[in-house]
Amino acid sequence: MMNNEHYRELGGREFRDHCISLCRSGFTLRLMFATDERENEGCFKIYVVFSETGKDSFQIPFLKLKGDDLSYHGLTPDIPAVHWYEREIHDMFGLTPEGHPDLRRLVFHDSFPGDSYPLRKDWKISEAELREWGEGLVRKEPYHFMEVKGEGVYEIPVGPVHAGIIEPGHFRFSAVGETIFFLEPRLFYTHKGTEKLFEGFGFSEGVRLAERVSGTSSFSHGTAYCMAVERMSGTDIPEKAKAIRTLLLELERLYNHVGDIGNMCAGTGLAVGYAAGALIKEKLMQLNERVSGSRYLRGVNVIGGVTKDIFQYADDILTTLETATGDYKAFMKLLLGAISHVERLENAGQLSREIAMKLGVTGVAARASGVNDDIRKAHPHLLYDRLEFEPHTTTRGDVFARMMVRAEEAECSISMIHALLERNYGRELAAEVKDVSPHACALGYTESPRGSLFYWVKSDAEGRPLRVKLRSPSYCNWPAVPFAVHGNIVPDFPLCNKSFNLSYSGCDM
Amino acid sequence: MIKEILKNITGKKQAIRFPGGSAVSPEDAAKIPALQEGMGKVFRRSLRIRQVDGGSCNACEWECTALTNPVYDVERFGIGFVASPRHADALLVTGPVSRQMELALRKTYLATPEPRLVIALGDCAVDGGIYKGSYAVTDGVANVIPVDCFIPGCPPSPAEIIAGVLRLLEELARRK
Numbered sequence A: 001m002m003n004n005e006h007y008r009e010l011g012g013r014e015f016r017d018h019c020i021s022l023c024r025s026g027f028t029l030r031l032m033f034a035t036d037e038r039e040n041e042g043c044f045k046i047y048v049v050f051s052e053t054g055k056d057s058f059q060i061p062f063l064k065l066k067g068d069d070l071s072y073h074g075l076t077p078d079i080p081a082v083h084w085y086e087r088e089i090h091d092m093f094g095l096t097p098e099g100h101p102d103l104r105r106l107v108f109h110d111s112f113p114g115d116s117y118p119l120r121k122d123w124k125i126s127e128a129e130l131r132e133w134g135e136g137l138v139r140k141e142p143y144h145f146m147e148v149k150g151e152g153v154y155e156i157p158v159g160p161v162h163a164g165i166i167e168p169g170h171f172r173f174s175a176v177g178e179t180i181f182f183l184e185p186r187l188f189y190t191h192k193g194t195e196k197l198f199e200g201f202g203f204s205e206g207v208r209l210a211e212r213v214s215g216t217s218s219f220s221h222g223t224a225y226c227m228a229v230e231r232m233s234g235t236d237i238p239e240k241a242k243a244i245r246t247l248l249l250e251l252e253r254l255y256n257h258v259g260d261i262g263n264m265c266a267g268t269g270l271a272v273g274y275a276a277g278a279l280i281k282e283k284l285m286q287l288n289e290r291v292s293g294s295r296y297l298r299g300v301n302v303i304g305g306v307t308k309d310i311f312q313y314a315d316d317i318l319t320t321l322e323t324a325t326g327d328y329k330a331f332m333k334l335l336l337g338a339i340s341h342v343e344r345l346e347n348a349g350q351l352s353r354e355i356a357m358k359l360g361v362t363g364v365a366a367r368a369s370g371v372n373d374d375i376r377k378a379h380p381h382l383l384y385d386r387l388e389f390e391p392h393t394t395t396r397g398d399v400f401a402r403m404m405v406r407a408e409e410a411e412c413s414i415s416m417i418h419a420l421l422e423r424n425y426g427r428e429l430a431a432e433v434k435d436v437s438p439h440a441c442a443l444g445y446t447e448s449p450r451g452s453l454f455y456w457v458k459s460d461a462e463g464r465p466l467r468v469k470l471r472s473p474s475y476c477n478w479p480a481v482p483f484a485v486h487g488n489i490v491p492d493f494p495l496c497n498k499s500f501n502l503s504y505s506g507c508d509m
Numbered sequence B: 001m002i003k004e005i006l007k008n009i010t011g012k013k014q015a016i017r018f019p020g021g022s023a024v025s026p027e028d029a030a031k032i033p034a035l036q037e038g039m040g041k042v043f044r045r046s047l048r049i050r051q052v053d054g055g056s057c058n059a060c061e062w063e064c065t066a067l068t069n070p071v072y073d074v075e076r077f078g079i080g081f082v083a084s085p086r087h088a089d090a091l092l093v094t095g096p097v098s099r100q101m102e103l104a105l106r107k108t109y110l111a112t113p114e115p116r117l118v119i120a121l122g123d124c125a126v127d128g129g130i131y132k133g134s135y136a137v138t139d140g141v142a143n144v145i146p147v148d149c150f151i152p153g154c155p156p157s158p159a160e161i162i163a164g165v166l167r168l169l170e171e172l173a174r175r176k
Helices: A012-024 A080-093 A127-135 A194-200 A206-210 A215-233 A239-268 A271-292 A310-337 A339-345 A353-358 A363-368 A399-421 A473-485 A490-500 A504-508 B002-010 B032-038 B059-066 B099-111 B123-127 B158-175
Strands: A005-009 A028-037 A043-051 A058-066 A071-073 A096-098 A153-158 A170-176 A179-186 A441-448 A451-459 A465-471 B047-053 B079-081 B090-094 B117-121 B149-151
Touching: A012 A043, A012 A058, A012 A071, A028 A080, A028 A451, A028 A465, A043 A080, A043 A451, A058 A071, A080 A096, A080 A473, A127 B099, A170 A490, A179 A473, A179 A490, A194 A206, A194 A465, A206 A215, A206 A465, A215 A239, A215 A441, A215 A451, A215 A465, A215 A504, A215 B059, A239 A271, A239 A310, A239 A339, A239 A399, A239 A441, A239 A490, A271 A310, A271 B059, A310 A339, A310 A399, A339 A399, A339 A490, A353 A473, A363 A399, A363 A451, A363 A473, A399 A490, A451 A473, A473 A490, A473 A504, B032 B158, B047 B059, B047 B099, B059 B090, B059 B158, B090 B099, B090 B123, B117 B123, B117 B158, B149 B158
Parallel strands: A005 A058, A071 A096, B047 B079, B047 B090, B090 B117, B117 B149
Antiparallel strands: A028 A043, A043 A058, A153 A170, A170 A179, A441 A451, A451 A465
């Protein structure tokens, strides 16, 4: 296995300048995170992961924060894409980015105690504080929403409990008439302390948790997590396991994309389209259950490979896909022929390429705004280097573009599944897992249906998890939603939101 | 389109089967409206559900959404999802109830008119599931509001959810 991670320690100012110069020379920011390594090295560390353009290589500069001075030169003024990461690190570790324009709390809400940093190794919290946090009656660190002032501006608060069957989040619209002038989402209602929980689990038990971070991307999360642990321990997985993972990743993408396109119909009130999309999705989920035992493809991934030989169901997969493809083609024909539907999609929720680039938007949303980025191409893993495909991009950046990118990718997934099933790949399903060496670390990544997904793991002196960082695509894309809905009418918000289809749980961790 | 409509009116109708090995069949589920009718004035003839996400991973949400797809189509059994707790007979709560959702869940519960039922859906809602013991969760719905019925599973399939609701109604009918 080739190591494509290049770590480099840099001091304060140098770290900042290096990150800025990488960003300016076109490297893509992937994630930023901190670790508490005071026990072993007497410092906190801050890592930033960049992808090199056109090359399968990660540049990972890191900074050590020693002693009592827990602040560093913030990167946000120069690299806007890190603004959430720096706020999150501030909440979780108490490390302060100097010069950050908005250091309000991101993860924790008002009733969480101040000066309390859960991801520090010596963190403790009393029962009373936990109870008060849940009751939410004492506002310990009040959060102030941004206010828009002016004639005719009024606020519409929505959530966290919404009208439909969706996850919780609060949206504060500042509207002028029906037009959205400004939207501020307040998320992290579903924060479950996942990263801290990972530290208490062993590496192999962590797979179950990774699969439960975001339901509809269960398999992607499991794969990226396993990949990180396998790379860290130097385990090479058998070719058959690679093929099965690739196949299931594409099946996951397919059911998500078809379901998302169907869901957009709920946003425009096209009931027949919604039903047709839901029916195809249901058939694909029943296929998932038949081949893996779980409608969400859970329980297949283990460290070192997979538990089930999905290829024995090749005939079932092919027949189901054949009917699904037929249904899907008729479904797309129906949607593109429904003028009332298409008119609502066109020009709604526009996200410009410039903003998508600056905010580090990923996945379908990025490709629909003309950013040609797909982890399957940028960092080929599993069997993606053997499959022929091109990332689908368009420059329109509206809801229609996001639908069409999904439609093209769904077709692409179908042909990839066919290509995968045509070949033979040995018999071995899982490799013997090597012991994790102390103080090792590695990245795991894949392209989930929503976009790039990253895990970074590090072991402690006993080879147990010291830190597990997860970065879901929704975390990158949420900050872009307010930009996309600006200038749209309030009734179009659900449609714009559905076109991104972001996971709250994946983002809130 | 007109052809489709005509076909629907004149053609022979066939109920779509639930997938093989399901916890319940459409015939069993068809008992649900009658059970509700038996409850007279309590819920009248249909059970209106308000779904609340208490910090689940969204798999349970998507299974609830699947209940409205043409295969399960729970409206025909007199079960429907409503937009406000004020319209609801029952709350269907998923997730381990994260501490940041606790207050919202309590408020939603209080906004639901009595008599009200609470269904805890999924392993997390039962006892915290895999998230049990995390600092940020309350280890299950029952620690926040009173629960009438538990439907375990990770996530429970749509048929299992229907079976769970059927079980709850049968139990209520017996008690009456």
